[in-house]
Amino acid sequence: MEQKKLEKRLFGTNGVRGVVGKDMTPALALSIGMALGTMRQGTIAVGRDTRTSGPSLASALKAGLLAAGCDVVDLGILPTPALQFIVREHFDAGAVITASHNPPEYNGVKVVEPDGTEMGDEQSIVLEGHIFKGDSHFASWDRVGRERDAPSMVDEYVNSVVDSFPSDTGKGFLVVADPGCGAAAWTTPEILSRMGCRVFSLNSQMDGTFPGRLPEPSPEGLAPLADLVKATGARFGVAHDGDADRAVFIDDRGRFLEENRQFGLIADFICRERKGVIVTPVSTSRIIEVIAERRGCTVCYTPVGSIYVARTMIDLAHNGTEVAFGGEGNGGLIYPKHQLCRDGGMTAATMVALLASSSQPLSSLVDALPHFYMIKEKIREKDAAGLIERLKKAFSGESLDCTDGIRINREDSWALVRPSGTEPLVRVMVESAFEERATQFYDEIKHHFRD
Incomplete structure (x- = not known):
């Protein structure tokens, strides 16, 4: 059951990443596509974030998949958790072109398994083996794959998040969203609006040069979001990294909510009703232990990396252990009732539900948390x-x-x-x-x- 890190040569804890044209090239994307197609025959979903290098790398990745005999469905620009949700529901595997929070000159590839989780260490090593040995499968001329576009499938993800909460949960709320010109430029404002919120947005255009701020949602980069929250009297502001698997918040007083405290606050809300284990890396604040004890839950620690959290949650559930919640102290939270991956859109929606259940503003709830x-x-x-x-x-x-x-x-x-x-x-x-x-x-x- 215990997750151990294995030594990989290309893949890190969240896929392959590097500077475009130097470490991350179309040739590498092509080889990843062929290796993935060799391992996961069938229909593969491909998506990307807004980075300027995305189209060329996605084209190369798709070419590798098609050459290996896989059919490809191009989902276009969408959050990584949206692609993971869609893969789980419809496809044999997936891949997303993204470098998440890294600067614009970076890009990368995350590989997604049929259950919607990121590919684990053992299978990543197998995939790397195909790349380094050059033994990926080439389909014959009459067996090559076919490609189709399906950008509207992202609606399924939005619907699933919204339907996880009662109708009009956010009625009367004013909130501010800052997708950072990334993959959630449409999805998060849409989710919040459909929950009944009035939504102000900034950096909501899809622009892979990231003109408003860098993809990492840092306190310094979110100063304009904090100003807008205070100026409008919003209940909170929410911001994402480039592929929106994480979400961070600005409270009603314009203060950046440190991610471990965000994790503690949302864990407290989730564990009021859902009891069991909270799964988190060894790098997470002890605030989670305090919250878990308060709510009658326990904590299970994993190596650092969301894939180890997700895999541990799966293993615990398969062994009959109730899993309440999971996540990291960086804004990446995992909601097992929805899907077993970090999900920034679900985190934004959960914050609406949390505040709807309380008579206190976000700032007061944060100040009441244990201090470390x-x-x-x-x-x-x-x-x-x-x-x-x-x-x-x-x-x-x-x-x-x-x-x-x-x-x-x-x-x-x-x-x-x-x-x-x-x-x-x-x-x-x-x-x-x-x-x-x-x-x-x-x-x-x-x-x-x-x-």
């Missing part, structure tokens, strides 16, 4: 494996979790040290209810670095 102080740093370290071993020895008398790197758990604090998969550095996170203790713990950890 978190330090996040990236530190250069050539020998990350050696560092992890030194930390294991130095803190051997404490509670250790080696699910992903090493997490050291104390009664009032915890620290996580995990190597980067792409750079000679490690990521360090330390959290405590007290700033002074977090700082002291961080200094203890840093003492063991050698670079």
Whole structure:
């Protein structure tokens, strides 16, 4: 049941990504398409976000699938969770051309399994093997695939999200949406409007140059959204990354809602009615443990990456364990009653339902949450494996979790040290209810670095 990270050469935790023309090329997209077509014969859905390089990479990916004998349905521009929902309902696999939150010069490919989840490590390694060995299947001239366009299928996703809530749940609400010129430029405003909200939008045109802000919805980039929320008296503002599998919020006072606190707030709402396990990576704030205990739920930790969260949720459910909720502390939340992937559109809709159930504004609900102080740093370290071993020895008398790197758990604090998969550095996170203790713990950890 426990999910372990396996070593891959091309795929990261969320597909293949790189700078277009350097790391991410049509030739690579073609080879991914052929390898996927070799592994998943049938009808494959393809979609993309708004990046300028999307059409060329999508064309190459589709060419590979067609050459391998697969039929292709092009869904056009749509959020990644929309494609995942549609694949689960209709197709044999899928792929989306996106680099999510990365800058405009990046692009990538996420591969989606028939159940709508991202391809896991084991199958990704098999796919990589076909690429590196060059043994993908070529269909004969009379067996090549056919292509058709189906951009209107995104309506099924919108309908499913809206139908998850009572009619007019957001009646009387004024909200502001900032899709960041990305894949949710139409879907999220449409979802909120159909829930009864009056919606103001900015950065709602599909533009892969991302003129309004970068695809990562940072506090600095969302300053115009915060200004508009305050100017209009909106209940909240919601923003997405490039492919809208994540959502982040601005409260009614114009404050950026830190994503771990967002996770805690929505988990508290979900777990009022749905009991069971909350699944989340080892990098998530302890606020989730506090909320889980309050609502009679438990927490299961996974390696960092939404695919490990989703796969663990599937494994737990198959073994008869009730799964209440899942997600990461970055705005990527998973609603098992809807689908087992991060879903920014569902998160925006859930926030409407949450506020409709309360007489308090979002700012008051946020201020009532437990407070934790978190330090996040990236530190250069050539020998990350050696560092992890030194930390294991130095803190051997404490509670250790080696699910992903090493997490050291104390009664009032915890620290996580995990190597980067792409750079000679490690990521360090330390959290405590007290700033002074977090700082002291961080200094203890840093003492063991050698670079």
